[in-house]
Amino acid sequence: FDNWLTACYPDRNKKPQSVEPVKTKEEQLRWRAVNQLKSLAEMGVRVIQTTQQLGGKKRVLAEGFASPMECLVLSEITKLAAVEGDGYKHNTSPHTPAENFQGVTLGRAGLMVHAHLIDDAALELILEVTDLCRDFVERHFNLQEPLYFTFTHLVCRTARPEMSFNRSMSDLSHAVHVDNCLLQDSGDCLRHPPAYTFRDYSAILYLNSEFKGGEFIFTHDQSGMSYESAVNPECGRLVGFSSGPDNPHGVLPVLEGSRCAIGMWFTHDRRHKEVERTLAELLLKKIEAGQI
Numbered sequence: 001f002d003n004w005l006t007a008c009y010p011d012r013n014k015k016p017q018s019v020e021p022v023k024t025k026e027e028q029l030r031w032r033a034v035n036q037l038k039s040l041a042e043m044g045v046r047v048i049q050t051t052q053q054l055g056g057k058k059r060v061l062a063e064g065f066a067s068p069m070e071c072l073v074l075s076e077i078t079k080l081a082a083v084e085g086d087g088y089k090h091n092t093s094p095h096t097p098a099e100n101f102q103g104v105t106l107g108r109a110g111l112m113v114h115a116h117l118i119d120d121a122a123l124e125l126i127l128e129v130t131d132l133c134r135d136f137v138e139r140h141f142n143l144q145e146p147l148y149f150t151f152t153h154l155v156c157r158t159a160r161p162e163m164s165f166n167r168s169m170s171d172l173s174h175a176v177h178v179d180n181c182l183l184q185d186s187g188d189c190l191r192h193p194p195a196y197t198f199r200d201y202s203a204i205l206y207l208n209s210e211f212k213g214g215e216f217i218f219t220h221d222q223s224g225m226s227y228e229s230a231v232n233p234e235c236g237r238l239v240g241f242s243s244g245p246d247n248p249h250g251v252l253p254v255l256e257g258s259r260c261a262i263g264m265w266f267t268h269d270r271r272h273k274e275v276e277r278t279l280a281e282l283l284l285k286k287i288e289a290g291q292i
């Protein structure tokens with residue numbers, strides 16, 4: 001796998017080195033925006049549906065965030081490194097018994113690199129692709145404060161053939177929910193733990209389309225039976241939205257095959273920065289410096 005990855009993995013290190021160290025948040029943001037203007041266009045990122053077309057508030061659908069080869073590598077990492085149920089207290093089917101849920105955190109990916117089970121180029125790819133997604137969300141929604149990653153999760157949802165017979169369409173792959181509060185039957189959304197109340201924006205990057213079902217839906221009610229818009233996952237496609245009660249969403253049943261994606265949750269509150277990302281970046285720096 002390592003050799004194959006190195007052989008087919010395009011050189012993503014041709015970006016110019018960063019210019020000046022930046023001081024204030026505003027400077028940092030402006031600096032990112034200027035650089036992104038060029039690189040987003042260069043990398044072929046484009047908006048395909050806006051908030052209005054998706055029927056709600058602060059929503060976007062865009063594509064061009066990963067090439068077919070990159071999607072393949074990223075899905076393979078998920079399948080290779082995944083411990084079933086990772087991120088969900090080792091429950092292999094946290095959402096529905098009809099699917100298996102495999103997840104990889106950045107910490108686990110780092111551990112796999114350290115153990116020489118995957119190439120460091122693979123971890124670098126995860127960080128670069130997800131950084132681009134973050135930059136895009138920040139810029140698209142014209143945010144005045146920087147976004148920090150708070151959690152990154154590579155996830156595959158795989159239909160269990162023995163359970164697909166007679167599966168009800170209300171047996172969602174991911175029940176309708178809001179990412180930063182606890183959605184109640186009444187429609188209220190409670191902003192307290194165990195909800196991740198510090199999440200401000202969410203984005204999902206899709207890695208494949210070779211499965212049946214599995215559409216992402218924005219809903220106005222909890223059942224998922226009626227929805228405002230649906231997104232068909234495809235390699236390189238990104239759905240982004242604000243994490244609050246404006247955006248209840250869910251995933252329709254995956255009826256056949258594996259649906260792989262990278263879930264990203266962002267915060268304006270640097271106290272909730274993803275520690276595993278910092279460690280992964282540090283690991284790559286040490287490898288590059290020959291210290292590991």
Ligand SMILES: O=C(O)CCC(=O)C(=O)O
Pocket residue numbers: 174179204216249250251261263
């Ligand atoms: O995979 C998706 O399309 C959405 C998943 C999701 O909403 C979540 O994990 O919070």
Ligand SMILES: [Fe+2]
Pocket residue numbers: 177178179202249
């Ligand atoms: Fe969600």
